[in-house]
Amino acid sequence: MIKYISLLLSLIISFNSFAQKKKGRENHNLVVIQKVSTDGTTFVIRRGLKDDVLPNQRSLFSTKDISLVAQAITVNREYSQWRALQNSAVIPFKRGDIINLSYSVEKVWTEIPRVISDENYRLTMQQAIIKKDPSKKKDFQKRKKRVQTNYQFLVGSTVALSESTQNVQDVDGTRTGLTFNGRYLRNYKKGLYYHFGLRYDGETYVSTTPNVTEETTRIFGYTGLTLRLNDIWKKTKALPYLALDIGIGTSNTAVDDLTKSGLATILPAVRLGIEYKAFKKTSFLLEAFAESISANEEFSESVNNNPTQQKTTITNVGINLGMNF
Incomplete structure (x- = not known):
């Protein structure tokens, strides 16, 4: 029995040596x-x-x-x-x-x-x-240290998780909207990019008690950092990334026959996305994000001696779809 085992081991070692030698030639x-x-x-x-x-x-x-x-x-x-x-x-x-x-x-x-x-x-x-x-x-x-740049264009939808307005009693309602983004990215180091962007928001707030509809538009300029996680899913065309934005802009709201406008800020927005490389220089983007928006607006005229300034804080979540060039 020992003799046969020794013979089998010798054959295995010989075969392995031959395979390694053949592999070495390749x-x-x-x-x-x-x-x-x-x-x-x-x-x-x-x-x-x-x-x-x-x-x-x-x-x-x-x-x-x-x-x-x-x-x-x-x-x-x-x-x-x-x-x-x-x-x-x-x-x-x-x-x-x-x-x-x-x-x-x-x-x-x-x-x-x-x-x-x-x-x-x-x-x-x-x-x-x-x-x-x-x-x-x-x-x-x-x-x-070759410079890498990208341009991104996205459209998305938002829904408010919570909202509060200064000097206004909390009421039941829903806020939804559309958002449009254009961004410029430039690499800082491997996988890390800084970006600048412009954003347009259009939102509708509908309250049930009382029955009031607000239309709000905002325009932001923003900046931040994008981290492309190159070491994840190496063998696929999908590239995950994380991004952090801060921004400032203007806000305009129409309530019935009244309007108010003022300064708005994004502090901050956090995005988790996937970039899918469909073509050599073009890829598709899918993002999920959460953000905090604050708007300090002033009515164009006083109503019933009420304060003319209002501060609104909104927590949004949303999804963006777009392309990267």
């Missing part, structure tokens, strides 16, 4: 061009028999700009010499270049986009370039 490797021949038709890399490179082997050599299929013509333990399959082709590499080596030639069509999008490949290339020329470090830092 792996992509960064190699340095050691030498290019004077006629530009062959090149040498530090990959040899110990790295599973065999004479007449064909492999794919790629950079961000070009891919080349070459054949090993001379191989020793440490090094190998390669020539392009087209004998007349001139090698597009030079000594010291860092290129990507793939043993699988069949992957040429998937290799090119992988090289372009591979973050580790880009970082390794950057480090090699900086090591060769330290002055290039500033150029890469500037690219890293």
Whole structure:
């Protein structure tokens, strides 16, 4: 019994070693061009028999700009010499270049986009370039701090959870409205944006006792911060985000034949949203939000010697739908 178990373990270990070796041959490797021949038709890399490179082997050599299929013509333990399959082709590499080596030639069509999008490949290339020329470090830092901007346009609906008006007895009623937003976003650091926006609100308040209808319009300018949670749901096109707004603007209310107007503030509004990337430069937005709005309004004329100024505080919740460009 022990003999059979030992034999089974040996087979498993042998199979695992073979699979790892085969997997290693499929792996992509960064190699340095050691030498290019004077006629530009062959090149040498530090990959040899110990790295599973065999004479007449064909492999794919790629950079961000070009891919080349070459054949090993001379191989020793440490090094190998390669020539392009087209004998007349001139090698597009030079000594010291860092290129990507793939043993699988069949992957040429998937290799090119992988090289372009591979973050580790880009970082390794950057480090090699900086090591060769330290002055290039500033150029890469500037690219890293690239400014990202977005424009957003949304429409939404609101409903008031609570409302109180100074010098007015609480009455039963409902307040609903529509809101329109336009925003400009600019990145501050990775995932964190500051934004500026304009907003238009149109609300209707209907009370049952007494039977009164109010129509209110507001225009706000606002600013705040947006945090895009890039590390959540990485494998989907949906990107969640959080945002905080504060704003100031004007409020105008019509009650029967009377009007009142004044200053209004948003302190604050909190938004939780999802951005769905439908296209390369365009995405759809869905937001749920809660906010506190305060309006200090003054009647255009006094009524029955009542105070002409009123302060109204409203707690709203709502949903926005829109697009991001």
